[in-house]
Structure formats: structure tokens, C-alpha cells
Amino acid sequence: MKIEIIGAGAVGLLVASFLAEKQASVKLITRTEQQAVQLKVNNLMRTNCDGTTSVFPIDAAASLSGDADIIVIAVKYGQLQDVFKQLQTVKPTTPILFLQNGLAHYDEALRLPFHQIAFCSVQFGAQKINEYHVAHKGIGPMKIAVAKGEKIFFSHLGAYSSERFLIVFEGDAEAMxxxxxxxxxxxxxxxxxxxxxxxxxxxxxxxxxxxxxxxxxxxxxxxxxxxxxxxxxxxxxxxxxxxxxxxxxxxxxxxxxxxxxxxxxxxxxxxxxxxxxxxxxxxxxxxxxxxxxxxxxx
Amino acid sequence: MKIEIIGAGAVGLLVASFLAEKQASVKLITRTEQQAVQLKVNNLMRTNCDGTTSVFPIDAAASLSGDADIIVIAVKYGQLQDVFKQLQTVKPTTPILFLQNGLAHYDEALRLPFHQIAFCSVQFGAQKINEYHVAHKGIGPMKIAVAKGEKIFFSHLGAYSSERFLIVFEGDAEAMxxxxxxxxxxxxxxxxxxxxxxxxxxxxxxxxxxxxxxxxxxxxxxxxxxxxxxxxxxxxxxxxxxxxxxxxxxxxxxxxxxxxxxxxxxxxxxxxxxxxxxxxxxxxxxxxxxxxxxxxxx
CATH class of the missing domain: 1.10.1040.10 (N-(1-d-carboxylethyl)-l-norvaline Dehydrogenase; domain 2)
Structure with a gap:
């Protein structure tokens, strides 16, 4: 299953690193071609909460491949409009997972023509060190709640859950x-x-x-x-x-x-x-x- | 009539300069002996709103003379307790004029054993440049309202009113x-x-x-x-x-x-x-x- 993560900021890099660590097929979609190259050349680095550093080979590109099995959107609210344009070429059956803070994106996201839409509330801490290096700053779960479609399209993500990166499912996305x-x-x-x-x-x-x-x-x-x-x-x-x-x-x-x-x-x-x-x-x-x-x- | 002004901060210096300009007999009561000496040696300087500077010979001392005809209190609220101690030796018939911002001093001041108590609300701007030099930063009236006793004990201050330093009387001190x-x-x-x-x-x-x-x-x-x-x-x-x-x-x-x-x-x-x-x-x-x-x- 191919997971593509749009946005290689602190949250996108950290999530990618934990998925990669569990052998998921992850690809980071960066804003610039340069960052994609840097990620592929240097690998993805994560400084853990205990001070150790882990390194993961990672795939990256500046645009979506078009055949992802799930798309995770990890840009800030302010960049969502740009991302929505990129998504116009994506099959409406592709499950989409939103990783933004706040509530402002909720209604807008649900108006997109995708059949499967879920939202995340992340409780961990992340700090971007450079284009390919992120620091894990506080352990906390990534909560997922499906708002449109069926949970089955997202539930396999649970397999990538780990002690330091717990993935849990919630019932009501808006309440979460x-x-x-x-x-x-x-x-x-x-x-x-x-x-x-x-x-x-x-x-x-x-x-x-x-x-x-x-x-x-x-x-x-x-x-x-x-x-x-x-x-x-x-x-x-x-x-x-x-x-x-x-x-x-x-x-x-x-x-x-x-x-x-x-x-x-x-x-x-x-x-x-x-x-x-x-x-x-x-x-x-x-x-x-x-x-x-x-x-x-x- | 001898006017003694307790407090040689921006407001005390400015008021003293305008009273001295109108030939009032003014004495500044400073916190330190040094400032009193500096004022007497250098005279009191005022930079006017138009940029010119005026100089006035001024009397100053670090303690009350005991025979003032009116005492003006121009310290900040936080220093009032110290001033109240100094006032213990003053005759209760001496008119007292308070020049503080806010309302916090109002009830406390009225509990003092003086028979004549008035309050000021100053609308001018003043900035202390050094121990004997003040800048007039905005023309506005000095409003006086008597809260205890008779207006007659303060009304002669009206004689020192000028175009750049208007002294006006108000009816209700607390409302002012x-x-x-x-x-x-x-x-x-x-x-x-x-x-x-x-x-x-x-x-x-x-x-x-x-x-x-x-x-x-x-x-x-x-x-x-x-x-x-x-x-x-x-x-x-x-x-x-x-x-x-x-x-x-x-x-x-x-x-x-x-x-x-x-x-x-x-x-x-x-x-x-x-x-x-x-x-x-x-x-x-x-x-x-x-x-x-x-x-x-x-």
C-alpha cells in the first residue's frame, strides 16, 4: 500500500519517519524539487526523545504520483488551498487523511469530491531541524477519526502503530x-x-x-x-x-x-x-x- | 502665600515651573538632599512645547518647612504612604492638594485629619529630563476639585493660571x-x-x-x-x-x-x-x- 504524505514540515517528516520505521511504503510530497532531492540523498533523519538519531531511506517528489493508495495531508491550514488544486487530478476513491490543527478545515474538506475522508488530531511534539531532519519532542498519540466513507479504508494504518507513535481510532471526527x-x-x-x-x-x-x-x-x-x-x-x-x-x-x-x-x-x-x-x-x-x-x- | 510641592518628578517639576513663572512662592520638597541642592544651584529648567527653554530660580529642601500655606502632593500613588508619615507634623488646617492619577488614593486621603483637602486631575504631558529639568509635552488643564472643606482655601491658586497652564475648578472631585x-x-x-x-x-x-x-x-x-x-x-x-x-x-x-x-x-x-x-x-x-x-x- 502506497502512502503519500503532502507536506514535509515537522509533522509530515515525523509521521513519515514512524511509518517508514514500520516498513510502510511512504513517499513525501515536498513543495520544492530541491527538498525532494535532499531527502532522497540524505535519507530522512529523526532525533528521538531520548536523544538518539534514527535514519530512514525515503522516497520523495515534488508532485503526487497519481496512484497512491492513501493521501495524508500534512500542510498547515494556510497552504490547503494550494493542496486542493493538486488533488484535482486524484481519483475520488483515494482515501484522504487530514492532519491540521483546529477546525477551520473541517467543513471545506468534507465538500471535496472524495469518498473517503478522515481527520487526525496529533498529540505528539515535532520540531523541524532542516529539510530532511526532524526532532521528536514529546510522545503522544495520533488520533484518527473517519468523517466520510468507511473506517475500513483507514484502519490498516493501525498496523504501523508503535509504542512511541501510537495510532488510535476515534468515533467522532468533529468532536475530536x-x-x-x-x-x-x-x-x-x-x-x-x-x-x-x-x-x-x-x-x-x-x-x-x-x-x-x-x-x-x-x-x-x-x-x-x-x-x-x-x-x-x-x-x-x-x-x-x-x-x-x-x-x-x-x-x-x-x-x-x-x-x-x-x-x-x-x-x-x-x-x-x-x-x-x-x-x-x-x-x-x-x-x-x-x-x-x-x-x-x- | 507659600506653596510647598512634595515630589520633584515630572509632574511636580512642571507644576512648580508654571507657578514660579507666575511669581508664586514655591518650594519643592525632594526625596533626596542632593536633588534639592541641584535644583537650587542649577535653577528649575523647563523645555516648552515649542522647543524653547525657560529657567526659574526655585527653592527646594528635603523636608517640609512646617509653615506652608498649602501643600501639593505630586508623588506617585506608591509613595503616598511615605508622604502621609511626613504630613503627621503638619497643622491640620493646612490645605492639601493631591495630584495623583486614578482613584485609589481618594478614600485614604479623605481619612487624613486635614480640614481642607482637594484633588487634581492633570491633563498636560510632562517628561522629566533630569533632576532639575522637565519637558512640557502637551498642553492641557490642571483641574482642581475640593472634596473636604471650602473652595476658598484653594481658589487663590486660580491666580497662577496661564494660557499654557490653565487652572480650572470642578465641582465633584470623585467624579473628576x-x-x-x-x-x-x-x-x-x-x-x-x-x-x-x-x-x-x-x-x-x-x-x-x-x-x-x-x-x-x-x-x-x-x-x-x-x-x-x-x-x-x-x-x-x-x-x-x-x-x-x-x-x-x-x-x-x-x-x-x-x-x-x-x-x-x-x-x-x-x-x-x-x-x-x-x-x-x-x-x-x-x-x-x-x-x-x-x-x-x-
């Missing part, structure tokens, strides 16, 4: 993406605005108070999470990742576009549909967007 | 301080968090949207301002001071304590008494306080 986006609302915008590592959100008295108020607001708007996500878990997450720079802060510091729209914006929209207000989150959302408008500060 | 603090809530916290000059609040789309939402929230909580303060005036203020660094941002950048508590904190408390919620302002308040907890960012 919502849950992940909801969780992302706690650490990402606050760290991006205050420009501090995650741990400072619980070490600074006032940041902690704000985090608590945000939690209460989020639970009021999404009571379905009240049972499974207690405030203590948000605190524990800050503790566990105390030294980490959140992805949103990293984007702000680098002057890149953040995922504020697809994560926080989507949650606000979702709440709005249910007539729920999120004034704290809305304030954080506008502050991050205002920061994005110019990378420069005084 | 509330109005100034209320206005300060728009530009100060937002510029401090985003770390941008005032004009960016209306130039960045998302900051502008947040400013608008904040305005609506503030008007809902303080409907008494709805008639006199339209959103257009907030926008005009940002335009007029587009290049300025707000005092709160200047404090954050210098790692100093800000006036968040006495300005924004006081407004939130005031609203709370009337059972009004200010979730956006409360979020900004906690963010500025979290920024204060450490001057360092990543």
Missing part, C-alpha cells in the same frame, strides 16, 4: 478536532501575548488567575468538556511543558502567521452558533491578531 | 478622578500589552476592533459617560497622540511598577460595586499585571 482546539485555547494565546514559556502561566499570580477565569468561561460555553477536563489538568499541562515555547508564541516571535484563526477563531465561532459569549477568549484572540499585524514591538 | 481614570483605561493597558505607540491602536484592524469592544463594555458599565464621550473621541485621542509612548507602556518597558492598580483596578472595583462586569478590561488588567511580574520577555 473540537476537543483539541478547545485545549489549545488555554496555553497558546496567553503565552503568545505575554511572550513567556508555558510554565509562567501558572508561576505568575495574575496569569494564573486569568487562566482560571478563562477556564471557567470555556466550561460555561462548552459544558460537554466539564466532566473530562478539570482545571487541574490545564495546570498539569503547563507544569509538564513548563520550559516549552508554545507554537503560537514561536510564530509570533518569528513574525509568522499564527494558527489563531483556525484554533481560537474556530472555537469562538462554534460558541457563537450556540449563542455563547467568550469575552476573555475574544480579547486574547484580537490581541494575538493585533500582534500578528506587525511582528515588531517597541 | 473617575472620568480621568475611565479615559485612561482605553489607551494605557492596550498599548502596554501590545507594546506599540498610541496610534497603532487605530491603525491595526484587530486592535481597533478590540478598542471598540472595550468602549462598548465601558459605556455599558458607566452609562453616565455615554453622552460626553463618544467612541470618535477615543479615536481622535489616539490620532492626536499617535507617536506617543503611553505612560503604562513606558513603565512596562522600563520594568517599573505601572499605575494599573490605581487606574484600571480602581475602575473595575467601581464597576463591581454596581454589579457591572468588565470582562475585557479585567482581561487586560490581569495581562498587564502578569507583565509586571517580570520585566523580561522571550
Amino acid at each position: 478536532l473540537l476537543e483539541k482546539a478547545w485545549l489549545n485555547c488555554f496555553i497558546n494565546p496567553l503565552t503568545a501575548i505575554l511572550q513567556v514559556p508555558n510554565g509562567q502561566l501558572i508561576q505568575r499570580i495574575d496569569a494564573f488567575q486569568l487562566l482560571k477565569k478563562l477556564y471557567n468561561e470555556m466550561i460555561m460555553a462548552f459544558p460537554q468538556f466539564a466532566e473530562n477536563f478539570h482545571f487541574e489538568q490545564v495546570v498539569a499541562l503547563c507544569e509538564r511543558t513548563a520550559e516549552n515555547t508554545s507554537s503560537m508564541l514561536a510564530d509570533v516571535l518569528a513574525g509568522r502567521e499564527t494558527e489563531i484563526e483556525t484554533i481560537v477563531g474556530a472555537i469562538i465561532k462554534k460558541a457563537h452558533i450556540d449563542n455563547k459569549q467568550l469575552p476573555i477568549l475574544q480579547t486574547l484572540y484580537l490581541l494575538v491578531k493585533a500582534l500578528e499585524e506587525s511582528g515588531e514591538r517597541m | 478622578l473617575l472620568e480621568k481614570a475611565w479615559l485612561n483605561c482605553f489607551i494605557n493597558p492596550l498599548t502596554a500589552i501590545l507594546q506599540v505607540p498610541n496610534g497603532q491602536l487605530i491603525q491595526r484592524i484587530d486592535a481597533f476592533q478590540l478598542l471598540k469592544k472595550l468602549y462598548n463594555e465601558m459605556i455599558m458599565a458607566f452609562p453616565q459617560f455615554a453622552e460626553n464621550f463618544h467612541f470618535e473621541q477615543v479615536v481622535a485621542l489616539c490620532e492626536r497622540t499617535a507617536e506617543n509612548t503611553s505612560s503604562m507602556l513606558a513603565d512596562v518597558l522600563a520594568g517599573r511598577e505601572t499605575e494599573i492598580e490605581t487606574i484600571v483596578g480602581a475602575i473595575i472595583k467601581k464597576a463591581h460595586i454596581d454589579n457591572k462586569q468588565l470582562p475585557i478590561l479585567q482581561t487586560l488588567y490581569l495581562l498587564v499585571k502578569a507583565l509586571e511580574e517580570s520585566g523580561e520577555r522571550m
